[in-house]
Amino acid sequence: MIEVKGIRKKFGDLEVLKGLDLTVNKGDVIAILGPSGSGKTTLLRCMNFLERADEGTMYFDSDVVDMHKADKKTIHNIRNKTAFVFQSFNLFTNKTALENVTIGLTVARKMDKHKAEEIGKKLLDKVGLSDKYNSYPSQLSGGQQQRVGIARALAADPEIIYFDEPTSALDPELIGEVLKVIKELADDGMTMLVVTHEMNFAKNVSNRVIFMEEGKIISSSGTKEFFEEQKNERVRNFIKNILKKGE
């Protein structure tokens, strides 16, 4: 469904992505693991053009896109088929939960307000926020805000959702409620690319795991194979250390 080839990205002299390739098939839930500064977030941001890659080609459905030169219209078309969930939620603080979910429909897609609200309410119900339609983000907990963020991502009926460390800004006791929602999406067959530090989530929900280090993918395999038959010693150690910390 989506394939990217040869993505490179530099910030000043620092090369953050060193020419990596990635293929995402429909229904894939891919966990992206790796130490801080390995380029996981940058990869995700480049794929949604929040960051402009220096080089790279994207094959999205039948489109071929030069990731460095893509024009506004091309980017807009790609964004219409994708959604993004941020580490820091980035909800619109002047809008209610429901308005956060519907604004993409009513403003960008000119959908009728009642129809959009119907969709928005359904999505907020899905993420367990039926009683929070009219709450402002400041009135919600971090976990609730992130669930609004997920409902907002779903509103545009995307082909793929990118999650950028969706639980890293949350208190430990709130992580579970967000992961549960993401797992439900996985069960529904949603295609997702999830940057995460939650080993158990990667183990239990994803069907493929990618390990990044210093701007490169150094290990990529099916989830079971990744955790149980990991050949790369560096990756094995990383997994061991993180799992130890979790205990």
Added chain:
Amino acid sequence: MKILSLIADSFFKILIPGIKVTIPLTVISFSLAMVIGTITALVQFADIKYLKQLARFYIWVIRGTPLLIQLFVVFYGLPSIGVVMNPFPAAILVFSINEGAYSAETIRGALESVPKGQIEAGYCCGLNFLQIMWHIVLPQAFKVAFPSLANALIAMVKDTSLAANITVMEMFMVTQQIVARTYQALVLYLELAFIYLMFSTVLTKLQTYCEKKLSAKGAR
């Protein structure tokens, strides 16, 4: 007794040009200033080539020169190159351009206070730049800028007295004329000051009320 009847006689003579001239002058100039200030701030915020430099230049010149001299340049200076204006429109022109430069900086600061992540989220929701500005950034920035802008409005009410210098028949001008007839400078100028104080007090109350309303909605 003579003083009291002087105050009573002159009160409406001063107040009426206040209502007929000072208030419209302030309201029109300030509204235009908001439009100029918002556009000037947006041009810089969006980092539009050339226009951004032009905006910086405009702000630099206007903030760096006295308001009174700007009034003189427009009203007494421009006729020598064939641009003749009536006092009232000339005053509106100068006040709005002057306040526009100051409020542009206030508004730019407020725009930058809105977290960048919300702009990115807006793009991810399929909105374009102007839609993000209109629905997300400007409403939040307005809340941040409001107290400073309200201050600027109150300052402008008082600054309109400078328009007397270019023969606008506003409150100060009218009071000067009464003083010239009666020689009661102290009483009349205190009376005028009191009327300005009344105007400012109403605006201050209004500001407090609006700030309460604003913070009630979507508090953060």
